[in-house]
Amino acid sequence: MQNINLLLTILLLPTFLLAQTEHLVQPNMADPLSGAPNNNHFIYINQTVTQKEKLFLFFPGTGAVPFNYREILKHAANLGYHAIGLTYPNSEAINTICLTTNDTTCHSRARLEVFDGEDRHSSVNVDANNCIERRTLKLLQYLNITFPSENWGQYYSGNQILWNKIIVSGHSQGGGHAGIISKIKLVDRVVMFAAMDWISLLNRNADWITWNGLTPQDKYYGFIHQYDESVDFTKCLTTWNNYGMNKYGGLILVDTSAIPYYNTHKLYTLRTPANDPTKFHASVVADAVTPFDQNIPIYAAVWTYMIEGEGKLSSVTDLQNFATISIFPNPVSSILNITCTKCKSIDYKIYNVYGQTVKEGQAINNQIDISNLNIGIYILKMNTDNIIKTMKIVKE
Numbered sequence: 001m002q003n004i005n006l007l008l009t010i011l012l013l014p015t016f017l018l019a020q021t022e023h024l025v026q027p028n029m030a031d032p033l034s035g036a037p038n039n040n041h042f043i044y045i046n047q048t049v050t051q052k053e054k055l056f057l058f059f060p061g062t063g064a065v066p067f068n069y070r071e072i073l074k075h076a077a078n079l080g081y082h083a084i085g086l087t088y089p090n091s092e093a094i095n096t097i098c099l100t101t102n103d104t105t106c107h108s109r110a111r112l113e114v115f116d117g118e119d120r121h122s123s124v125n126v127d128a129n130n131c132i133e134r135r136t137l138k139l140l141q142y143l144n145i146t147f148p149s150e151n152w153g154q155y156y157s158g159n160q161i162l163w164n165k166i167i168v169s170g171h172s173q174g175g176g177h178a179g180i181i182s183k184i185k186l187v188d189r190v191v192m193f194a195a196m197d198w199i200s201l202l203n204r205n206a207d208w209i210t211w212n213g214l215t216p217q218d219k220y221y222g223f224i225h226q227y228d229e230s231v232d233f234t235k236c237l238t239t240w241n242n243y244g245m246n247k248y249g250g251l252i253l254v255d256t257s258a259i260p261y262y263n264t265h266k267l268y269t270l271r272t273p274a275n276d277p278t279k280f281h282a283s284v285v286a287d288a289v290t291p292f293d294q295n296i297p298i299y300a301a302v303w304t305y306m307i308e309g310e311g312k313l314s315s316v317t318d319l320q321n322f323a324t325i326s327i328f329p330n331p332v333s334s335i336l337n338i339t340c341t342k343c344k345s346i347d348y349k350i351y352n353v354y355g356q357t358v359k360e361g362q363a364i365n366n367q368i369d370i371s372n373l374n375i376g377i378y379i380l381k382m383n384t385d386n387i388i389k390t391m392k393i394v395k396e
Helices: 002-012 066-078 106-116 132-146 173-184 233-243 300-308 316-322
Strands: 021-025 041-045 055-059 082-085 166-171 189-193 220-225 251-253 266-269 326-328 335-339 347-351 357-362 367-369 376-384 387-395
Touching: 021 132, 041 066, 041 132, 055 066, 055 173, 066 082, 066 166, 066 300, 106 132, 106 173, 166 173, 166 300, 173 189, 173 220, 189 300, 220 233, 220 300, 233 266, 266 300
Parallel strands: 055 082, 055 166, 166 189, 189 220, 220 266, 251 266
Antiparallel strands: 021 041, 041 082, 326 335, 335 367, 347 357, 347 376, 376 387
């Protein structure tokens, strides 16, 4: 299954593309009023691919810097997104600040201060010159002036960030910041890695998780390792359900599934982290411990799905309809039959193990003739009514 998932990664994902541009910008270069931390923002764009005209904005976890998450930033850029790994004040974990409280507003007050610099929490010291909002705006303005051909100006108007064109994302503490921003701003999508806010004394989520926010519930996606040593897996699932993510499918193990993962919004893994088998928490997105196969991040397909999805399913009902698509026989020697109760037409592509398209077209009477293909393993990708399903076939 690992080899098949790797093949799908190669087929569907442009992680390996070249012609990428990297910018390293210190916060006080973009804004002289900015203070610590002053580690580089990491910025990527690939103008050789079709531009999505959306920004992938990523917030590192506690004490981490964008340098630690370059792979997902490069990946987003190769998908056609402008990508920024933002340096921001993250030296203390919000869950640690609120560890001994029974105040349900502790987490939200701390996070909002980090976001806009307004004094709300005695244990947080972030002013308006160093907050996430200003650092993002000033960086966008700097990039637009310095690299005018790259079109960074589309993400702000005057001194206002256009959040509706931004995918907010982050790991751990950064994932929480992405989450709360989506509550107070209408964003394009929310992509969270191993993130939650939990009040231990009350055994419940912080208040803001259940706020009626501006971003629709179908925009939230989460990914975690089941053995995460920092974020309790069961509590994270509760958090996801409180975001409303349970409306869009069940919990899916990415190790044994392929994109589009039944179009669920809740994803997890059991894979052993790279380099240090104990670092489950960071392994879903941080470069140092994310598993690789042939120089490709093993979770590249997961990242693509979370960033932009595959197909347009939006409910459990749709998922049930989608699940009715099946093929037989498999292995197959000549005619592959497709069963789909609600399909009007089926476009398909068949790829070999090298990622090359060997056959494509439209199924005739729900059949595909593969008699002319060599014996071996192939990937069949079917598209019907904007629903995409990918599966392995064996030609015998």
